[in-house]
Amino acid sequence: MAIKKEGVFTYHVSQDRQRKNLAILELIRKKGPISRADISRMLGLNIVSVSNYLDFYINKKMILEVGYDVSSGGRRPELLELNAKSAYTVGVDVSPETIKAVVTDxxxxxxxxxxxxxxDVNIEDLPPYINKAIEEATDKSKVEKGLIKNIGIGISGIIDYITGAIHDTDPVRGRSKTGLLKFCKFIEQKFYIPVYIGNDASCAAFGEKTLNHSADVDNLLYIYSDVGLGIVIQGDVYCGSSGCAGEVQLVFSCLQKDEKNTMREYTHLRPWGIDLGVVMKAVKAIDKGISSEIFKLVGGDASKITREVIINAARKKDKLAIELVSDAGRNLGVRVAYLVNIFNPDIVVIGGGVEKSGEMFMDAIKESVKKFAFEEPASIVKIIPTLLEDNAVVLGAAALAAREVFIEA
Structure with missing residues (x-):
């Protein structure tokens, strides 16, 4: 079956020159200043071949010669580093609630x-609003327009390579769809810059791998509350056969009433949403008359209860808030345990917002993983909160856009 991949990020590089471009430039980005000999040794590539690639990058001003290393005998090795200002990219995060754009080097x-x-519009009507955010960010940057090479977009929902569609899965907005290429072309025609789109959790996973030193591993999972999963396998983002991998929610909306009753014992598998259900549970508890700092923080108005209010109350040692956050961690931990068994990752990064409550939440996740995952994968995995927090998607999209610059160097 033909798969339409135009307009999406290049997660797996197959051509030899593109692989070498990416490997050399990414190594210089991470390790520079670095010598030609060290690049050759660390990548296992012939020094003559490496030098040819490097001379090409130097001529394009992508790489700078920045001096000499200490010699161990003979001629001192020349040091090279990435010219970060030679090109720029735009990263965009189209989340369920906001549109954020950044310009990065x-x-x-x-x-x-x-x-x-x-x-509050259907997904096909979003591009003009995305264009407005991109235009504002690029105008603020004062960067010469010709130096902005790519636009990368991380978007919530499902991207289907086979049908070439983007599917907004939010029931409130009506679960609308639009064509992937149509979406990209609308933005490209405004800025005359190539546009690449990826799932938001996949972008976040790549962002953490690229910018979080603790997460720079070959096999990584990024779980965004219980609504999305970014997967990195052997250093590459994995999206499955048609681009839809990483949807960790089960679909309960199609169940009849009697079916829902039989599924009550599987509540740990139900979709709770970005806040992992803590707001709904807090409102129910307060409606039952349970005293809590949560109610005080919102001035007695239960409609003002948010995830942040509950986290604040938990930090103040409120019993209900701590219970809600810990329960959310244990429930999410069951899903993480499944994922640890399936993927055997080095790192699981937890994002989505509730992780900001700290150890009470993270320890509860680890407790469930230890209890439900097999000992072997559970013993090696590290479970950490996101470093990039609310910027994981937008920076990941920018990093993937920069990766496209490297691939096509």
Missing amino acids: LQVNVVSSAYAPRP
């Missing part, structure tokens, strides 16, 4: 940013 250092609430 090739080291994914943020130059400028723009932010706006996501409008």
